[in-house]
Amino acid sequence: MFILDSHCDTPSQLIRLRKLDKDGSHSHVDFPKLRRGGVDAVFFALFTPNTMVADAATRYALQMLEAVYESVGENPDMAAMAFSPDDAFRNKEDGLISVFLGMENGLPIQHDLSLLRLFHRMGVRYMTLCHNGDNEICDSAAGNARWGGLSGFGREVVAEMNRLGMLVDIAHASDKTFYDCLETSSVPIVSTHSCCRALASHRRNLSDPMLRALADKGGVVQVNFYPLFLSDSFAHTLAQSGLEEEADRAEAAFIASPSDPDAVRAWEKTQDKLKALPRPGVKEIVDHIDHAVNVAGIDHVGIGSDFDGINVPPLGLEDISMIGRLFDQMTIRGYSDDQIEKVAGLNFIRVFNEALRA
Numbered sequence: 001m002f003i004l005d006s007h008c009d010t011p012s013q014l015i016r017l018r019k020l021d022k023d024g025s026h027s028h029v030d031f032p033k034l035r036r037g038g039v040d041a042v043f044f045a046l047f048t049p050n051t052m053v054a055d056a057a058t059r060y061a062l063q064m065l066e067a068v069y070e071s072v073g074e075n076p077d078m079a080a081m082a083f084s085p086d087d088a089f090r091n092k093e094d095g096l097i098s099v100f101l102g103m104e105n106g107l108p109i110q111h112d113l114s115l116l117r118l119f120h121r122m123g124v125r126y127m128t129l130c131h132n133g134d135n136e137i138c139d140s141a142a143g144n145a146r147w148g149g150l151s152g153f154g155r156e157v158v159a160e161m162n163r164l165g166m167l168v169d170i171a172h173a174s175d176k177t178f179y180d181c182l183e184t185s186s187v188p189i190v191s192t193h194s195c196c197r198a199l200a201s202h203r204r205n206l207s208d209p210m211l212r213a214l215a216d217k218g219g220v221v222q223v224n225f226y227p228l229f230l231s232d233s234f235a236h237t238l239a240q241s242g243l244e245e246e247a248d249r250a251e252a253a254f255i256a257s258p259s260d261p262d263a264v265r266a267w268e269k270t271q272d273k274l275k276a277l278p279r280p281g282v283k284e285i286v287d288h289i290d291h292a293v294n295v296a297g298i299d300h301v302g303i304g305s306d307f308d309g310i311n312v313p314p315l316g317l318e319d320i321s322m323i324g325r326l327f328d329q330m331t332i333r334g335y336s337d338d339q340i341e342k343v344a345g346l347n348f349i350r351v352f353n354e355a356l357r358a
């Protein structure tokens with residue numbers, strides 16, 4: 001089986017005090033955990049928050065990119081970079097975990113296609129067009145409909161990504177942006193980390209008509225593990241707990257001073273408090289997989305954990321080493337091995353290859 005997780009925010013952790021060869025107590029993803037989980041390939045997302053001005057975001061993305069290359073290079077016995085599915089299959093044969101690069105939020109390319117091309121040259125193979133706010137490219141699900149979908153520049157970005165063979169990722173995008181991308185892109189598009197709105201009403205989740213439209217164009221939705229996107233009752237619990245603000249503050253402190261051990265400890269303490277809340281787990285993730293499969297079809301669903309980017313992991317799947325529990329649960333629910341393999345990675349690989357070929 002080939003297991004691929006299409007979205008981990010590990011790079012923003014790497015420029016803090018993290019080492020990928022260490023089995024960290026509060027990390028969701030590192031090489032020992034990936035190994036224990038039997039994970040073959042993982043996309044590390046270069047995430048930049050909208051609170052950064054464009055130059056700072058470009059610089060921060062470059063720093064994370066360098067940190068990924070450095071961390072992978074330090075561990076040649078465990079992992080290797082990958083830029084295509086062929087690379088990843090070769091690495092698997094060599095007993096190595098593949099690390100792919102993605103970019104979350106188009107902020108670092110500013111208003112400049114040459115920066116997009118440069119990030120592609122440096123190995124970035126998908127770009128999540130936006131994050132929690134409208135940017136130069138498009139409107140976000142958490143934005144103010146600045147453009148009414150994709151901007152004029154955004155349409156150029158999508159066309160250039162198609163030309164380069166870079167996947168267009170609509171996670172975090174507004175519904176209108178999603179439909180604009182479907183119409184504009186000449187190749188299937190993806191959501192690297194989104195859940196189903198029919199099961200949890202968060203506006204960032206995909207509605208059934210969106211899931212159907214995505215599948216009709218050959219794309220794939222990679223189900224997210226974040227409790228907030230899995231369950232409305234958890235969203236309510238989190239809001240009541242007052243811990244969300246504390247978590248946001250702790251994360252902002254991290255980004256402001258990545259090598260400050262006090263900021264690291266404060267963040268870890270907040271995570272422990274969040275883990276004490278009643279939260280959804282493996283069952284709910286598979287509920288979202290089931291729903292997406294029923295609506296979009298078995299060829300259009302995968303997994304994108306969002307690990308290392310979420311303030312609390314799902315119950316029973318506290319880090320990537322436990323990923324097998326998902327597939328066990330799928331087996332219990334009657335999925336065949338072939339079907340599980342598709343969701344575990346082969347569907348995403350198919351769309352990735354289509355983008356590269358185009």
Ligand SMILES: [Zn+2]
Pocket residue numbers: 104171172193306309
């Ligand atoms: Zn995200």
